[in-house]
Amino acid sequence: MITIVSKQAAREQLNHIVEVIEQEGVQAHIAHAPDHTVVGMIGSIKPALVERLQQLPGVEKVEKVSKSYKLASREFHPENTVIQIGDVKIGGGELVVMGGPCAVESAEQIDEIARLVKAAGGQVLRGGAFKPRTGPYSFQGVGVEGLIMMAEAGKKHGLLTITEVMTPEYVDICAEYADILQVGTRNMQNFDLLRKLGEVRKPVLLKRGFSATYDELLNAAEYILAGGNPDVMLCERGIRTFESYTRNTLDLSAIPVLQHLSHLPVISDPSHGTGRRELVEPMTRASVAAGADGLIIEMHTDPDNSMTGDGVQSLFPDQFARLLRELEQLSPIIGKSFATPKAPAESFIPQLQQ
Amino acid sequence: MITIVSKQAAREQLNHIVEVIEQEGVQAHIAHAPDHTVVGMIGSIKPALVERLQQLPGVEKVEKVSKSYKLASREFHPENTVIQIGDVKIGGGELVVMGGPCAVESAEQIDEIARLVKAAGGQVLRGGAFKPRTGPYSFQGVGVEGLIMMAEAGKKHGLLTITEVMTPEYVDICAEYADILQVGTRNMQNFDLLRKLGEVRKPVLLKRGFSATYDELLNAAEYILAGGNPDVMLCERGIRTFESYTRNTLDLSAIPVLQHLSHLPVISDPSHGTGRRELVEPMTRASVAAGADGLIIEMHTDPDNSMTGDGVQSLFPDQFARLLRELEQLSPIIGKSFATPKAPAESFIPQLQQ
Amino acid sequence: MITIVSKQAAREQLNHIVEVIEQEGVQAHIAHAPDHTVVGMIGSIKPALVERLQQLPGVEKVEKVSKSYKLASREFHPENTVIQIGDVKIGGGELVVMGGPCAVESAEQIDEIARLVKAAGGQVLRGGAFKPRTGPYSFQGVGVEGLIMMAEAGKKHGLLTITEVMTPEYVDICAEYADILQVGTRNMQNFDLLRKLGEVRKPVLLKRGFSATYDELLNAAEYILAGGNPDVMLCERGIRTFESYTRNTLDLSAIPVLQHLSHLPVISDPSHGTGRRELVEPMTRASVAAGADGLIIEMHTDPDNSMTGDGVQSLFPDQFARLLRELEQLSPIIGKSFATPKAPAESFIPQLQQ
């Protein structure tokens, strides 16, 4: 349930409302919307509490939230969540681009790619140190060393870093080295991992399970939020359908739907979402046009020899740079800001079909 | 198989090549690409014919086409197909917008909507006279009278018209009244209908079956092309997945994929593709950003009382007009041209999440 | 809506009820259930008619039917529909086996296969004369001649025949030669075809569209029933999912679900449902155990050289015969009867894994 408090209510009135709620053993979460303040209530709420709240000064009304998730819902938290990390704001009017290889392979590799991401205008360096792999005999990532290499490359080139964490016991070490922790598609409902991420003070990018509904994704986010970590980004990365030409079917409707149901930023992953390099460019543009708050894109200096075999969906560095310049032109049309270092305002035409 | 003929080849050389092919009982289709001419060959091709062709003057090489469809493939026909109907060109650099109600309901309704489509900048009026309905007790369309009403409204307001044809026996009458014939998602593999459409001289918009692969869609187009009708547009209108929040999952990757595999124009249908009015705007923008050659969008003056119950996915007239002004801003960024009558170059911000 | 009439009501009372309904321009369909008689009403039913009916002698109550389909629903028609064709009853306690090649290829082929189907204990000969093919350059069936060949083979060997009809204009000729008309998976929502089949006096086997819900299948059946043809069988033949090891995913839950929602017989097609010969045997057994009223199974004397390329899912004649002997053992356990000519009551063990 939520208590809607008038914008005109005095600070003490709001404090008193919260006090009344917490006296009944119910948690209160405050969120400021443009027209009013929302006090979310989680716990067992008795009718007597509702009646008492309705009579308190400053209270406009007490309402039920219709979803199984609460903290993640826009009803509960009407204004957009903006996650600020250093200078970068995610979920506000800025477009955020995260780029890098599928896996960290060596210090040289990640350093060179970081340089290229920065030069192209990206704000975040992506790279996997621990890799989830379908079979046990595939390359599983370079581990903790990879975290260190990536942290150094990020610091050197002025980039934030994001990396995947696969199991609760590695959350702390990943949180030590990376700026954003990623939950992969196979772990979206690894509830112990989600609970553990609720306890850390680092933002989390939560990828949609490849067969998860919007509702399930928002409930998974709720685990993290309910644990006390408010900084969650949702990520559409393609769903599994009958179509096998693409690795997944990138469901771009997820972007406006999730932004409608939730206040959390929504990131698109056109690399995994298509699994084909030649589709990354058009689907990146489409993601931005659909309203994405950011992108996570695979780029590799030598895609054909990547250690994970995912090179087929990685852009070459020049494609990545060119794509970011396109986004610079496209973003203002959609009401977003994005700038590349040199910003040569050239026009472009879709390349794929030529 | 295809025979690649040099751009420098004389006209008589090309004619002779075609003659040699047809003497063997094989059909020859000529397509002009920027760098060479492609002569597609359909039928049983003997090794002796291949050998003979390879030695003819003007022939660069004779190659196998790797797909089960041929006339629809870009290998076979490298340059984009541009379908010209009156002043409107589909598949070239212009963006084409088709708008209108799910079903023609009355002469007044379709006249008023035609006026609004034209005023907003649309080039084509859509409307169903014959409606495919899941159950036999639902409104099945007003029939031939609806065709006439729509033709009159189109003529009066200077719009082309498009309508769905459901069965071979109605192809001729639909072709008499409408400028473009539409094959619906349930009929994508109604092969007798496709064959009949191969015989008419009107362009066809072929909707992807809601569970059809790209390959199946292109093979369905091949039925029409092989029948002698070269003017086919492909339409992505959403596929059936496990996600039920949206009516379908609009698969925007289909746009660049189909443009890569084929030379035919690709149209997006964000109305059926999402089934929700509030998603039509962002998904229209995303379709254009992904490279769509056109859009088919439902608009109704009184969506909540539409006779098909599809009003929930229809835009209100002012939303439609506003969306087309957005496209006017977006199109040049993607290398397409599109103009609205008044063109007030206002900037906009996504509305959904506010 | 339905009017429930007491079992004790006199015949004249029932006649009068029907008269009252029809006077209001509403159609009445009578169905006898064990405990009462159901008079289904289709059309625009005014409150006054309901009130009047409620007061007529013999009427127990007047109720709404909750589904969009009516004639196909078990609510409307509580007892099982049993379709009798010659000596064969479908939908009663007998298990019905339809066997034969994907396509009729020659008179010799279909005669030999008919002999083998009969010898193994099958009651119906299947075979396609008109074949729906994904692409226009594939073998499209031998046409009307194939119908004649199959009719002769069926007559000679004492088998009923079933064949697919793809378009309204061929319904009459197919009905002339075949005992059962089949609607293929791609045509489940070819509504003009369904309407035409409502007018013929031959039973119809309606295959589920490969992405059709149960509800859509029952609404498709409703088109045929509403046209006046009461003899419809439903057929589960596999749905399209993400799993590509099998050609389709045979959804055996469809059998009890459809029998629960409807009174129509349910047939299983393990050949198309799996697309792999080695799975036909276990999935046939599973279909019978799930309660199927019959099976339609591909069998070919030379599967590897079949003209459609579907041989990979066709049984060899000895596999077919062996499978039918297994069904003879299994059927009585499930409360069904099925007999093979020689009936050697050997026991068997699953073969696949050995």
Add this chain to the structure above:
Amino acid sequence: MITIVSKQAAREQLNHIVEVIEQEGVQAHIAHAPDHTVVGMIGSIKPALVERLQQLPGVEKVEKVSKSYKLASREFHPENTVIQIGDVKIGGGELVVMGGPCAVESAEQIDEIARLVKAAGGQVLRGGAFKPRTGPYSFQGVGVEGLIMMAEAGKKHGLLTITEVMTPEYVDICAEYADILQVGTRNMQNFDLLRKLGEVRKPVLLKRGFSATYDELLNAAEYILAGGNPDVMLCERGIRTFESYTRNTLDLSAIPVLQHLSHLPVISDPSHGTGRRELVEPMTRASVAAGADGLIIEMHTDPDNSMTGDGVQSLFPDQFARLLRELEQLSPIIGKSFATPKAPAESFIPQLQQ
């Protein structure tokens, strides 16, 4: 790769072969097939090793295994794996039935249900102590206490026990109390959990992810096998499709396919596979007819008040008992043995449609 060793080879010859393999740093796994012995090799295998092996006495040939999984494949391990726990053998000719509630709710509840499972003829008691729940505010299970309650109920009534483990850190405590550890559908690709389960000495039932392919399921099993735990059962529990009438689509083709590709026992879960009580009976019969080695079925004494809300798919105790008597009749037809305590050989007829 695998080395095929002749059945006539002396024990010392086999030992020598293994020695040669291990000297090269390659792991050797021995499996005895009826006609020969298979020595599986995992690791980096040099051509020189292959050449040397081919010349050793007793070696028939050295072959490549075509799958990404090896230990799980039937190529690598031709004979069925039979898992023996106490008196119960899983994967041999016996049918194994696991029954019980979705969640352990109290000592009384699990004791009473254990009594009923045993009385009906079940061999294993199922029950969740830790419950994976879509949202954080749902009942999450009673935890370790539940493990103890279930262990006591199992011991008292002479049943084995199976329970789900959700995270690596709980594997040891679950292994202490339960006889079989279950990996739930959402954790099929929780690779750290799988690795940890490779280290325990308890059998594991691995549920197929609700959108996992057969190949992914077998690769997940490979993680456990490669860790050193050979006792893995595979479980088909329904996949996610477009059909929403059932909770999932139970893919029974998975049973013969997995038994063909692998030597591991295959268990069917018709409760989660359908999500509807009235479908559990026919789909249990169909599972057995398709060749399942066992079943895991939800049963509850008061399903409508179950704490997880999954009661809608739980059988009542008398339905469960009746179903097991049906299986007693059905099993010998399929070459399996199964006995209920009292074994009243009544015949039965499907109930659903009556």
